[in-house]
Amino acid sequence: MRRARLHRWILAGSALTGATLAGWAQPVLAQQAGGAAPEPVQAEEASGSGIIVTARRREERLEDIPVSVTAVSDDLLDAVQATNVRDVARLAPNLTIDSDTPTRSFVSMRGIGTTLADSVQPGVGIFVDGIFLPATSFFNSPLMDVERVEVLRGPQGTLFGNNTLGGAVNIVTKDPTNDLSGQVNGSYAWADDFASLAGSLSGAIVPDVVRFRVSGAYHREDGFITNLMTGNHLNSSRQFSVRGRLDFLLSPDAKLTLGMFHDNVRGGYFPYNQISGPTDYDYTSEQNLDSYGLDRYTGINGKGEFDIGSIDSKLTLIGSYVHRKREVVWDVDLGPTDFIRSNDFGKLDTYSAEARLETRLSDSLSTLVGIFYTKYNDHTETNTFIVPENLLAPGRAETSNRNQAVFANVFWNPTDQLEIAVGARYDEQALTSTSAFTTAAYKVNELQPRASVTMHWTPDFMTYASVARGVRGGGQNPPGSPNLIYGNDSVWTYELGTKFSAFDGALSVAADVFYNDYSDYIGVNAIVPSTNSSAAIAVMLNTGDVESYGAEIEATWQVNPEWQIYGNVGLLHARTTNQDGFIAVTGFALPTNRLLYTPDWTFFVGSNYEIPLGNGTLKLDANLAGKGDRPGFSYSQIGPVFMDAYYITNASIKYEIGNVSLGVFANNLFDEKYYSTYFDISILGAALPPGMASNTGVTGARRRIGLTGSLKF
Template sequence: MRGGAAIAGVMAFAPSALAQVEAAAPQAQPQETYQLQDIVVTAQKRAQNVQDTPLSVTAVSGEALVSQGITNVQELSRVDPALQIGMATGTVTTFIRGIGNPVTTSGNEASVPVYIDDVYFVRASAPFFDLVSVDRVEVLKGPQGTLFGRNASGGVISIYTKDPSQNAEMEARMGYANYETMDLKFYGNMPITDRLAANFAFSWHNQDQGWGRNKKLVDQLDTSKGYQPGGDDYWKGHSVSLRGKILWEPTDTTAIKLIGYYQNSWSQIGIYSRPFPGTVGGSPDPAHNGAGAIPNAPVPSQVLPPLDFYDVSLAEEQYDQSEGWGVSARIDQELGNFADFVSISAYRKNKELYHSSGNYSDYDWLVYDLNIVDKQFSQEFQLKSKAASKINWILGAYYLNADGGFNPTIIGGPGQNANGIDYIRILGQQKVKSYAGFGQVTVPLGEMTNITGGLRYTVDKVAGHGSTDVHFFPGVFGPDPFVLRAQQFDENNDFGGPLGISIVDGDNPNASRTFKKWTYKGTVDHKFTDDIMAYATYSRGYKAGTFNTLPLDQKALQPEVVDTYEVGLKTELFDRRVRLNIAGFWNDLSNPQILAQRNGLVFLKNAGSARTKGVEFDATAVVAQGLTLRLGGTYLDAKYRDFGDVDGDGGLDCASYVYSPTAPGNLDQININCSGHRMPYASKWKFSGGFTYNTEINGFGEVNLDMNGNWSSNFNWDADNLIKERARFILDGAIGVTPESWDNVQLRFWMKNITNRKYNINYYAQASGSAFSSAPGAPRTYGGELVFKF
């Protein structure tokens, strides 16, 4: 509990220490009355004070994100203990209250979806979520199966960027940090006419020095000689993103908003690239991956030397390269005194290449090129009551047409060549058409009590198509090159073999499934006073069935269903100087979709059932003029109740691993019973806290100080509970100074991971030289920026 104690210590010490600073600094004017400001959210598809919203919501303003140094979506977990966000292969993995999905294969969707400006992103590619020009972020906890679109079974992360306005505004930021990191950010807003305005945001990031080195072996035939000194920089990346909006209000009752965005990025960060710290890897062993022996690898295999935490040893540099764009249009139309109409149309397309070494060592053995397909179109209509209506209601319809997967995945390299194979070409794609109708109504029962009911009916049509072609060299099956197509489905859409693959020459039929589901919600809330509200809710969430796309070689998974019970209390105390919210929750999961893992490729399956339950709180207090304290915490118990027989063969199917007795440093996959095991990415305890202090010093200027700490207990990376991420405490801080004579200029200095904590942000295991692999989170980083505001 040292991390939690450190946060509490900071919060306890801050008021007295900063009060001395405030007392010593001459004040330009007498103290003003200080209170917490209202936070307006749209968690129920209408503007509403967060304290009047009968569900657990964390809302953070854009100004608070800047002050706390939150610059990307992965760092949002530092401000909400119920939220756990990882990153792997170019996409983020989102968990709320233990519910989530660590799978990053294209086509598979998250149990906690991410929205930007009310548009659902099927694949949460990290470059789209550069948090520049953000108005606010809302984290909705628990299933949102009524009002939100597809797959909101664990919760929703909604990011809202700034809308154009009639107030001219410009902000430019230029920053430099260690690891030769440069950032340029720009935001501008311009009124064009009294009914037309536009804004534009630009962000450029370049980290030119890596956190570690790519080490080469002294002797590949004798790994005991260790690594050569030096090595190329590793863990680098660069990106650029643009976003523009136009707001046209042709009449007093009509608003049309057009949005366009673009991103381009290249990054090594977040890609599994070295053995998990404390474990070992081995030189390639052909028997563990089906690839042939290569001349420069020892036989039998040898254990690889240990690496420093941020170092790797790779024959092939790994990276994720992504380029994408999207457009959306929103129409808001008032229909007299009856209702308001909303239409949201969106199209998005992203092209991504994930280039990977087949084993995370210095041996040129296998090379993977994953060409990722990611495109979607969505349309939503809403008809909702006027804001002043006594009975609030909303009716809506939603449509999604999405295509995701790999076209194609190419597996080549000397390890394939040794078997007479030029390369293997895997095609695996999933097409989704989703239709939904929904409605929700809130009816008052007297002056202080409301009852809310919601209902949604969803039809998901999921079609998978794919093939695996093995391209042999001339001379293997005759004088000409030969291609063998591995049939992956038979006419009954069943498994082709023990691992789902049958090497039989033949075409692979397309496969399709249709899933239909009712989801619903019921809530009662009661206000004891204007500042104290209690609520109780039951809701059902649903994540549609899905195909595995790497490769497409098995039946579609069954839908994941979450039934949630939640009670909460929302309060504002001491003349609105303290805001304290508490919630208790109980989630029952049926058919949770899990990553069962398989050598070299991905294997998705349904487990039997799981349960997560716990308590969370968040508190904010204004304890002096300009001084705000924050503290939040979560206790979570998340376990598989019945892992089940996931492939129906009567055996235990929770994948785990042991070191091979015949191939040192390589892994053998085994199956164990994971019933009763803790779920992945689920820390039992998490706390976050900090303070923000703003003051004016006469003759000097304005000073802004922000500190934020986040502590979490250890958690398991996978259902087998074999590899754990140890407990960690991350402390960030920043100070900004606006000189009195230059009120349009700010100098800001920041530091993240002040204690230089070593931690990992993802994990993957497979039976080969890759072994237990992972990628590190950022070490201590620090820098400064110059900010211009007009």
Template sequence: MRHNSHLHTSMSALALAAALGVTQTAHAQSATPQAGGEAAGSGEIIVTAQRKAESISKVPLSITALGNDALETKQVTEMKDLQFASPGIRAGQQQGVTRIFIRGIGLTSFSAGADPSVAFYADGVYVGRPTAQASSFYDVERIEVLRGPQGTLYGRNATGGAVNVISRAPTRELSGYANLTYGNYDLKEFEGGISGPLTEGGDLRARVSGHVIDRDGYGYDFGMNHDFNDAKSQSVRTQLQYENGNGTDIRLIGEYHHENDYNNGTTSFGAYPGYELQGVVGTVDPDGNELKGIAVTGGQDTATALVGKTNVREGWAVTLNANFDISDRLHFNSITGFRKWDRYNGSNSDGTSAGLGNTYYNEKSKQFSQELVLNWSAGPLDLVAGTSFYWERLDNYVLVPFVQFGTNYIQDGTMDIESFSAYGQATVHVLDSLRLTAGGRYSTETRDSKGTFTFFGVTDVSGQKTWSDFNPKFGIEFDLNPDTLLYATATNGFKSGTFNVGQVNPAINPEKIWSYEAGFKTKLFDNAVQLSGAYFHYDYTDLQVNKVIGIATVTTNAAAAKVDGLELAATIKPFSGLTLDTSFTYLDARFSEFFSTNPLYPGGASDPGYAIWLAANPDAKTPVFDGDIASEQNLKGYQLPGAPKYAATAGIQYDYDMDNGARITLRGDAAYASRIHFSEFNDVHLSQKAVTKFNAYVRYDSGKLWTLSVWGKNLTNETVKSNELVTIALWGYPRYGAIEPPRTYGATVGLKF
């Protein structure tokens, strides 16, 4: 009867998923069947960062892995929260585009066709569009953050590193949970899942999980009289897994996501100092109609002329992950993925409700990927080899009605991407304590872009190009003792060449990086103290950067950079129940070669805007114009955008076990970052000043069926920009961008069985 109950409940869950109209999708886990849990008896997380399952303390990489409990107590519910958990990482969004930076390397362009510099994987499947990366953050088993270039095993677009979000797998026994949250801004949130066997013994099993958010806006749109940056989203995931216990593990995951709200809106920071927003000073259109509006600047509120919902997204995915132990020494993994994503965002670019710079983004993408991986281990040799194919079609349509001119600015185009690669990495055990690694990846990629650009005429902007690259890796690792690992690596990586779809922009060649890193990992005093650290040096060439050419901003390969950095992390357990953790990152990330024109004084030192800029930046270094073009400024030595010089985290957690089997958990976290520049010109008015954020968390776990958590984020209510940029003189040089959520707090009731 017990088995029949399990079967009935599991089948009911699958019927519920079908009733909801869920398309069967799957996110593949690039792992062996045993990956994703804890090492037996050690409490240490098993990770798959090197395409095989191994203990995190034995991985010769800078890596952070957060299991389910750590994700909950550290309150990592979205990308930006990783700054509290992993050194050297920062994440934010701009118009719904996820921007992840690791060690100062990340996405700076917002153009359609721009690829991230940090590769993002959902259960082992590469997610191509930065606008689609945030939809899998629920029912998560583990998050792995790999810091530094990962060209050999991860390929393209991993010059900064890689993030892999791994969902919870189906279980052999009937289990489930439901978390119900209520918070300020009338937050109502549900996350839950049910999992269990479909056959006796649980070889075939299923899981259904979902996530729903309904929240009022953090601000108000006084131009259109509705909430601003609210949230209305729904997600559901279904899974089937077959594992026979003899080395066969096949997992199918289905996922659907939908949003329809005013979220991901742009915040106005007012006109650049010395200028006035044209939407509030009586500007007229070609017919003489006054376009005067209102402006709200610098906070959570705004004033726009955007009609209708400004954030509409829908996506689904299918992934099949098949693992087979061919023999005791040979393991085979096939990862097949298909994803579809549609995104619309309306943005206010002129900083007022006059509607001078309303921008409407429409993006559709479809992608298919197939990866085959072999792991072989025999005697002193470990070998990982694989092939990968990736295809994507990206459709882009951007509309900006220039009402002052009575005409439209339109980007309209499609780009097809085809990428092939083959890779291998071998580790030789020279001694029991000494290992040498060498590997490489050969990639070829073709991008075919077709489209038109319209602005006072129509321009064909089609192009096609193929790039090839080889990315080697070399490493050495030494066990100083059973609890101390020393390692050093030299790694090459690249970011794909591309076209900006629908823009007048020549082909953009790949950017390349050489990384040299030396690090250590150690455990002391019977694992009461865990320490890790790394020093790294990057040589970056052909950076894909935005550059002003004439009246247009284009993306070009115009820069080289060097990055030197140091990371330290520690976890200390001075006595039972108390855990202290901290991390520190130092970055010296600077351009070593780059000439560019500042849009605030496009004529160089003779431009009238130059004097205005000097007055607004009295403490800035004096611009130097010594390039071949008089208006171009020499930016050698300037700090890379998105790269704080210093960052640190500190956390304290106490777990108290009660006599009745219940547990009380208390946790506090702090995250500090020094000034972050959003402009390559290191303009203080386009930056986020140094800031420290604080979170707190309290949980009572009954040890039986229920939990109660009380939590708070950004407790001191800091206003933190995640991005800021300046637009055009026609609108009065408005500054706009995005800011992180204000102080939020609430309570969560959890039920589990």
């Protein structure tokens, strides 16, 4: 009897680990993203029309690209107090980034990409200078030494690779300079001892031949959620990042770039509270352990760029290595009873290489072709401790994934105004996973095509139509799962868009409508009876199919040299059309056909104004971001649960004189209360003994008012 009870508790702990999303001992088998993407290399102000980008490996105005893109400059990032990648979400329509721990984020674009278990690959990829970063925790990393951030909506697999079926976020850092220059900036706020410090230094080791750039950042915050059992803050975080880059200008036709980075991210793990419902905004919790998660990332990369004049081509070679080491200590039951604890450890090594060749065949025809290879090895260990019985249940798993791909794109301009572009990427993937209980293999071949037609009616007005397919990999579930393997999800996206500028570029507008045919959606996990015991177990699955459609509009208006207004609106209707996969595994349907944590609308509007004052300039900025109500996580058959819509107001005042800037800022000025994530009692109740479960959620950051400053030299 006691043995059966212990067995149920052990499996309940495993199920709750999955339900509360730390990831079970079994790593999920997933496709790796496409490594090094053809990143934008340089940005500058275009004459009267905004930003020049090379998102398609050629210099083009942002208004000319037949892709829905938001490009955020470093000046705007500074003006709106965007301190980490997650803050970029409010600057782009239909982009949602939520987080319940610094070691992961829930990311969706146009309703595509959100996953609960952090072992599942995201549907929205993140890249730094075109190098793929293989974890959603990078969305919590500090923004430092950034030239701009580009948000590309819609499937980007043709050029960016797998796991970008929702889109991609590409961070472009600043290039090394020939002259010695540097910058230091910092911020401090009293509310939760928030502090951020960043700096960079750039110059030439050998003028015009070897250039360097180094940067570093430190970020801390105590958070706003207090653990009443320990007196400490449950959602505190500490982050340290450093990056370095060397550019070797070997000749006018050859350039070699070497880069490295290290990120150390530590913070409160699952700071969920115990509440009556999604409008009970309680900033206290009772957990018998101050849980924490720690991720350490180290990466190196190299890129060679060679102009081959004899065939009017450019050859690019890229290689990268990323190592992640993870440590998690946490209170699995998320409550005051000392019932289940877990210590988790992991190591992930990712290797990738890519070669691509861009060729200009004529004035009207060009191509981009390439090959890609990546491999990752993942080692995980989980030690679940059943406290009442003084019982330790260890788990261990090894995963190896290999992916190789070829891709080709053709750009044809039959006239000066018309462009037709087609491309495709073919991937072969093989994955094996071994644990103490099972061995599984997963193989898949996928084609990701893309086509677009663009018409430039005038130099400042264009329209386009595009169709693209995106894919994300499936994986393996723990032993005892009714579905040991879950498959890919994929989407076909159809888009119509327009971009135009007016008044000599003072007004820029981009708008689009889209339709997503989303198949075999991976989004929520399920707690179901184990096939080899009477206990419950957490599994990932293909819930069913999704139909979504929507519209987006972005605008920037430079009213006069001193005054700018900017904003965006995103509308989205994303609903499951069937939940056959979820019902087949669980025997019941989810309480709503809306997608988890996905709002039907987002908006952002802001304005900045510059006033000459003395020998300097006074800079004022205010902005408002809004997000519609979102479904929380629930199995309840009574009805769905929703987190309320919320509105966040930020403002700043800065005085800039020469190379020095000082100011004050306010984030969440009116102290709006909201939940970023929420589970109702049916989730924890599916895994915990009677009486231990509750509704639970993570509240958003409260008001911060502080000082900020910077020095350039």
